[in-house]
Amino acid sequence: DALTKDAQQALRRTMEKYTNSCRFILDCNYPSKIIDPIQSRCVLFRFESLKKDDVLKHLRIISDKENVNVSDKVLAEIFEISKGDLRKAINVLQSSSVLGDKVTNELVYEVASMAHPKEIRECLELAVKGDFVKARDLLFDTIISHGMSGLDVIKQIQKEIITLDNISAKTKIRLIGLVGEFEFRIVEGSDEFVQLESLLAQFFKIE
Known part of the structure; x- marks a missing residue:
């Protein structure tokens, strides 16, 4: 595909x-x-995603056999990052174990080239409050430091909108719709930095 x-x-x-x-x-x-x-020339077989408990079980077995120092909480974070993809989860675990004596959330996000959820959440909270400059600077610093693409950021923003406090469910729905519009623009080839900047500028006007 x-x-x-x-x-x-x-x-x-x-x-x-x-x-x-x-x-x-x-x-x-x-x-x-x-x-x-x-x-039309193939017989299609569809397989369900592995359940969270099954993925965590396999990761724990691998960790114990390879003497990897990792907590169950971090393994759960690896599962969320891999979105149920066991191969990706194992790769993240392996790469993280090489970088430190203990696998931490920070190492996991660094290996996966993703921002920590709290970093994205802080950007959104600043944007909703209307502090555009700080939100933009923090978001761009996060993108550069983690080597993220615009689409990667959009997906994390969409996920973190649900966790925002002090805004109604109706507003969250409108924000998710807004993010979808800007994702489409990036997919169509628009400059991702310009689109992300514009997205943040729209956040505090959504109420």
Whole structure:
């Protein structure tokens, strides 16, 4: 599903050409991104995401066998970062264990190239209060220090909106809709810094 449409068309022609002598097994995360001609030539098997308890169990087994010093709380944080992807969770755990004697939340977020939720939350709280300059500077510093993309930031902002205090559920819904609009602009190729700056400027006007 990471292939472009043109690359998928080329793959389709290869599948058609060698259909009598070759079988293809394709793995993807987003079936909707696979073109119909390829989907129609395949038998689709859909697998559910692993449950949180199962992922945490595997991570704990690996940690104990490899003598990795990590708490259950940090393992739960790794699960949230990986969004149930066990392969990604194991990679984050492994990389974090190399960087320090003890795996901490800070190491985990550094390895995953993500900002700590409290950093994003602080930016949003400043924006909602109308302190645009501080919110913008803090957000841009966070992006640069963690090497994040605009879409990465948008996804974290969307998640942290739910945790904001002192704003109504109705306002949170409007904020999420607003974030979706700016995400679309970034996907379409707009400058991510300009869009994020504009997004923060809109936050304190949402009430």
